Amino acid sequence: MNAGKSILYAALLLAPLACAAQTARLALPDLSRLESEATEMVDISLDASLLRLAGRFMGSASAEEKAAKEILSGIGGIYVKSFSFNSENAYSKADIDKVRRQLAAPGWSRLVTVRSHRERQDVDVYMRMGAKDIDGMVIVASAPRAFTIVNIVGSVDLEKLRQLEGKFGVPKLDLDGKRAD
Numbered sequence: 001m002n003a004g005k006s007i008l009y010a011a012l013l014l015a016p017l018a019c020a021a022q023t024a025r026l027a028l029p030d031l032s033r034l035e036s037e038a039t040e041m042v043d044i045s046l047d048a049s050l051l052r053l054a055g056r057f058m059g060s061a062s063a064e065e066k067a068a069k070e071i072l073s074g075i076g077g078i079y080v081k082s083f084s085f086n087s088e089n090a091y092s093k094a095d096i097d098k099v100r101r102q103l104a105a106p107g108w109s110r111l112v113t114v115r116s117h118r119e120r121q122d123v124d125v126y127m128r129m130g131a132k133d134i135d136g137m138v139i140v141a142s143a144p145r146a147f148t149i150v151n152i153v154g155s156v157d158l159e160k161l162r163q164l165e166g167k168f169g170v171p172k173l174d175l176d177g178k179r180a181d
Contacts, residue, residue, distance in 0.1 A: 031091075075155070080148070
């Protein structure tokens with residue numbers, strides 16, 4: 001078999017793996033038009049190389065730092081878009097729906113849903129199963145004056161993530177049915 005055919009066969013065999021790795025990263029909508037209207041805007045794009053760099057600066061003296069370093073070792077990217085506004089309905093629900101439609105694709109499952117009618121807030125946590133483990137997570141939180149989309153790409157160990165609840169800015173999730181403080 002010549003080299004050209006070998007490369008073609010290798011590419012065909014590896015293509016499904018490459019596609020699977022890419023599907024955990026969402027195509028976030030262009031939200032630049034909202035930047036001038038927002039009172040606060042957060043845009044974070046940390047790819048694998050930036051996360052490795054951040055991991056080198058973390059110590060391993062405390063259990064919390066060690067756990068954070070372990071979690072980051074399997075992550076291929078963290079992408080966050082968050083906007084806050086002075087008035088209600090400053091953003092289109094269609095922008096959030098574009099993200100939620102992607103999460104209806106095969107492989108994605110809703111893990112947590114929180115609906116607060118009193119606060120008029122919706123929070124959904126999705127995970128995407130890879131061949132053996134979770135290879136992506138998405139958090140979509142929306143309220144009349146704010147919304148946040150968090151997309152974590154890569155291997156996510158829920159038990160390790162759970163150990164960081166309430167530390168390093170990781171919110172406490174009420175996954176046990178107990179009231180989070």
